[in-house]
Amino acid sequence: MAKMLVIGSKGTLGLRLVEVLQIRGHEVWEVDLQHHLGDKYIRADISEYRQLERVFEQNYDCVYLLAAEFGRINGEHYYDTLWKTNVIGTRNILEWQLKKGFKLIFTSSSEIYGEAAEPILTEDLPLKKTIIQHNDYALTKWANEVQILNFEKKYQSPIVRLRLFNAYGPGEYYHSYRSVVCLFVYRALMGIPYDVFEGYHRVFMYVDDLIPTIANVFNNFxxxxxxxxxxxxxxxxxxxxxxxxxxxxxxxxxxxxxxxxKHNTVSKRPDISKAKADLGHEPKVTLEEGLPLTVEWMKKIYQEGH
Structure with missing residues (x-):
């Protein structure tokens, strides 16, 4: 099978993606910021070009770029780290792609749709109208997509972009910059007050419905x-x-x-027909099914033994 590199392999999604790719028979190498013991693991900061030299001493068939500074509030508090990691880091990977010739699969975000008020968000929308993003995280992810568009046009770099909408599930450890499901579940369990903005709507996607689709991109590139x-x-x-x-x-x-x-969009509803047709994306787990599993996992992590 193929030789894969997952950058951001120790994150909530990266851990599961590595497992699925290995189960499918691929040779999987990993990059993240944590110190970790592993024959196929390399610690590196993607915003530091020198640290990537070790990573790309060898060739890969495909690279998944999941590594990023994540979240709206995180991006406001740590905007310097956000811009360095997301924008300089992505540019570094694009430069290495030119040298090494691998296929690149990039994880973007639904946040790039910014102020768009359309009832259904289609992939071509940002190229059809001007969209103002509401926060620095969204700005960096759209900057990443424009970086990619430029490399595709100038160098014919083979890249696929994935815009993720509110993935949730077991494996997401709490801190105050996490996704809405993680924040609400932890705070409800621990008796910590939290805010709910009324009139806001989202689509929610259980992690087990997402990871196989991301893994499918390679074979349907x-x-x-x-x-x-x-x-x-x-x-x-x-x-x-x-x-x-x-x-x-x-x-x-x-x-x-x-x-x-004021920093967020009222409603975001994506058109996922392309992903269904090309990638076999078929979300099935409802909130009524996925939330109890998420709650039970967080209880085990944060309540048992306390």
Whole structure:
């Protein structure tokens, strides 16, 4: 099978992607920032070109670039790290691709759709109209996509972009910059107040519905393509919070209801027909099925033995 490199291999999605690629018979090498013992693991910061020299001493058939500084609030508090990692880091990988010739699969974000008010978000929307992104994280991910578009045009670099929409599930460890599901579940379990913006809607995608699709990209690789990877359930953030309170037996008084989040988009609903057709993307796990599994995992991690 193929020789793969997963950059960002110790993150929530990276860990699972490595497992799936290995199960499918690929030789998988890993890069992340953690110190970790492994024959096929290399510690490197993608924003530091020199550190990548060890990584690319050998050749790979395909590189998955998952490594990034993630999250809106994280990007406001640590904007310098965000821009260095996401923009300089991605540029470094694009430069190495020119030298080594591997296929590149890049994970972007639904955040690039910014202020777009269309009821359904199609992949070609950012090229059809001007979109203003609301926060630095979104700006860096769109900058990444423009970097990629430029390399595709100038050098015919073989790249596929994936825009992820609200993935959640077991394996996401809590800190205050995490995804909305992780934040709500942890805080409900621990009795920590949290905010819910009313009138906001999202699609939510269980991690086991996402990772096989990401792994499928290699065998269905179409250079220059971009795909929305989201779920089919379009639910309000209030509905999400209500379900989490139910499954965690959390106190409803923990929730502070607010009308607007100035740094975020009111509603995001993707068209995922391309991913279904090309990548076999078929989300099946509902919130009513995925949330209890997520809650039970977080209980084991954070409550047992305390």
């Amino acid at each position: 179409k250079p220059g393509e971009v795909y929305n990877l989201g779920g089919t359930e379009y639910r309000s953030v209030k509905d999400l919070s209500d379900l989490i309170l139910k499954y965690t037996e959390g106190d409803p008084k923990l929730v502070n209801y607010l009308p607007e989040d």
